[in-house]
Amino acid sequence: MLLRIVGLLLSVVTWLVPVGASAEDAVPGLALRWLGVAGFSVSDGETVLLHDPYLSRPGLLATLFTRFRPDEGLLERWLDPGGPAPEAVSARTILIGHSHFDHLGDSPWIADRIGATIVGSGTTVAIAQAYGLPGERTRLLDPGDEIDVGPFEIRVVASRHAAVMFGRVPLTGHVLEPPVGPIHALSFKLGDARGYLIRHLPSGVRVYVTSSAAVDRPALEALRDAGIEVDVLLAAIPGRAPDYVPSLIELLRPRIVVPHHFDDFFVPISEPAAGTATSPEDLELFEEEVRAASERFGTDTEVRRVALFERFELVSD
Numbered sequence: 001m002l003l004r005i006v007g008l009l010l011s012v013v014t015w016l017v018p019v020g021a022s023a024e025d026a027v028p029g030l031a032l033r034w035l036g037v038a039g040f041s042v043s044d045g046e047t048v049l050l051h052d053p054y055l056s057r058p059g060l061l062a063t064l065f066t067r068f069r070p071d072e073g074l075l076e077r078w079l080d081p082g083g084p085a086p087e088a089v090s091a092r093t094i095l096i097g098h099s100h101f102d103h104l105g106d107s108p109w110i111a112d113r114i115g116a117t118i119v120g121s122g123t124t125v126a127i128a129q130a131y132g133l134p135g136e137r138t139r140l141l142d143p144g145d146e147i148d149v150g151p152f153e154i155r156v157v158a159s160r161h162a163a164v165m166f167g168r169v170p171l172t173g174h175v176l177e178p179p180v181g182p183i184h185a186l187s188f189k190l191g192d193a194r195g196y197l198i199r200h201l202p203s204g205v206r207v208y209v210t211s212s213a214a215v216d217r218p219a220l221e222a223l224r225d226a227g228i229e230v231d232v233l234l235a236a237i238p239g240r241a242p243d244y245v246p247s248l249i250e251l252l253r254p255r256i257v258v259p260h261h262f263d264d265f266f267v268p269i270s271e272p273a274a275g276t277a278t279s280p281e282d283l284e285l286f287e288e289e290v291r292a293a294s295e296r297f298g299t300d301t302e303v304r305r306v307a308l309f310e311r312f313e314l315v316s317d
Contacts, residue, residue: 030314034306038211038261047150048091052103060266067182070109084309093149096120097211101188108133123175123191130181157195160214164239206230213240220251229253236261237286249293275308
């Protein structure tokens with residue numbers, strides 16, 4: 001976690017079931033997969049979206065004392081059709097929640113390798129270009145902007161980063177022009193934090209993903225006022241603000257909550273401990289907070305833990 005560095009997705013109702021479970025009402029091919037940290041793939045079998053894919057995971061010392069370079073060998077193996085997330089090689093859009101290295105670091109290399117476009121803030125765009133991604137393969141979107149990617153409609157929603165470093169948000173600031181890459185992990189400035197509301201138009205399924213455990217409540221209230229509820233909430237959990245879980249449950253009324261970003265991203269992705277909770281107690285506390293908020297606001301919300309690289313289909317009730 002960053003604290004250790006600097007001192008540390010039918011809109012009526014859907015369920016997540018593991019691939020292979022029988023369900024006559026499954027949305028054909030519509031699935032998500034957790035890639036570790038805040039990384040997810042969202043796919044309908046043809047169009048694939050990625051969010052914050054980060055797999056290089058250099059150790060803490062390498063992160064502190066060298067400039068960040070994606071692990072090209074590891075990423076080549078990950079992008080192989082026989083790898084743990086075979087759909088990723090077909091992605092054409094990579095959504096970046098904010099520009100810290102554990103969210104953005106691998107994406108320019110991945111985008112260049114598979115022919116994808118990176119979507120994010122001005123800081124995201126500048127750093128991606130610093131790592132050699134051509135400008136035409138980056139797209140600056142601001143909160144409130146919407147784009148269509150195949151059958152997916154994507155809206156950028158203003159958000160905030162959790163205060164995970166001694167009560168403060170780490171690595172704040174913006175990168176206005178592409179620096180000379182590679183850059184140090186601590187030079188991956190926040191830019192802005194945003195959520196993404198992803199709607200699969202053929203089915204109506206809505207997914208909302210956060211990259212950090214704080215929210216912009218007025219932005220979520222605007223979604224509520226527009227009558228928008230979500231089927232699956234992908235929620236980062238470390239350092240969460242006190243109003244984080246209540247606001248998400250009250251205003252988005254999710255049917256399923258999938259916690260993420262609870263793992264230690266300094267543990268190599270190949271090790272058995274990769275994808276396990278750094279603090280099992282905090283993960284359990286988050287689940288209790290979701291259940292309490294669900295009871296308080298009268299929602300029927302279920303928490304699902306998704307294992308690293310596990311693929312889940314979205315299924316209607």
